[in-house]
Amino acid sequence: MAFVAIRKKTVVIVLSIVLAAVVIAATAATVAVATRTDNGITIVIDAGHGGTDGGVVGVSTGTKESDVNLAISKYLEKHLEKAGYNVVMTRSDGGAVCGGMKYSKREDMKARKSKVNSAAPDLVISVHCNSYPVESVKGAQVFFSAAKGRGETFANTVQSYFNETLNERDRTAMVGDYYILNCTEYPSILCECGFLSNVGEENKLIGASYQEKIAYTIFSAVNSVFDERA
Numbered sequence: 001m002a003f004v005a006i007r008k009k010t011v012v013i014v015l016s017i018v019l020a021a022v023v024i025a026a027t028a029a030t031v032a033v034a035t036r037t038d039n040g041i042t043i044v045i046d047a048g049h050g051g052t053d054g055g056v057v058g059v060s061t062g063t064k065e066s067d068v069n070l071a072i073s074k075y076l077e078k079h080l081e082k083a084g085y086n087v088v089m090t091r092s093d094g095g096a097v098c099g100g101m102k103y104s105k106r107e108d109m110k111a112r113k114s115k116v117n118s119a120a121p122d123l124v125i126s127v128h129c130n131s132y133p134v135e136s137v138k139g140a141q142v143f144f145s146a147a148k149g150r151g152e153t154f155a156n157t158v159q160s161y162f163n164e165t166l167n168e169r170d171r172t173a174m175v176g177d178y179y180i181l182n183c184t185e186y187p188s189i190l191c192e193c194g195f196l197s198n199v200g201e202e203n204k205l206i207g208a209s210y211q212e213k214i215a216y217t218i219f220s221a222v223n224s225v226f227d228e229r230a
């Protein structure tokens, strides 16, 4: 009987140790997840256009640029959040950023500016698609502010990733005179992800797999710059 009692006591002790180990492992896992979901870097994703402002349209399908921009932006948000970035979207649906009031481009851009300012981000990524009267023109290109240090490194890196994975011919990141690049002091880039005026590129741009590919390319490039700085 004494032997059985000892065995029972031993089993209880062993079980307690196992339970404690499980609790410690679970706590450690929670801590690890918490760390992974917050790397302390905030990125604003600005899906261009929205609401009655559809931007440019696909030459063969009439697809609105605003919808393509939003789809790419959502894939980008997913990749960044998975990697631990804090992401703020200027818009997460098809509506205008300036909300319910009568649409005005000026009010919409001011609303984007105020969202960027309240996020105080480490980087702003504005997502657009391009259009040009010459149908053969295509390729993804990145723009940055003329103000020194405001995103040029990010722009050059994203451009080289675009050239590597999306573009048939290399393009160069350029200074662009866009409101979103200059309306705040935060590093900002504007990605023109391709030309909706080129039928071949339009067909790719309206498809989920290419949208996802663009998003992953932007994510990888941006992530590599932050990694180097860490």
Ligand SMILES: [Zn+2]
Binding pocket: 048, 049, 055, 056, 065, 128, 129
């Ligand atoms: Zn646009």
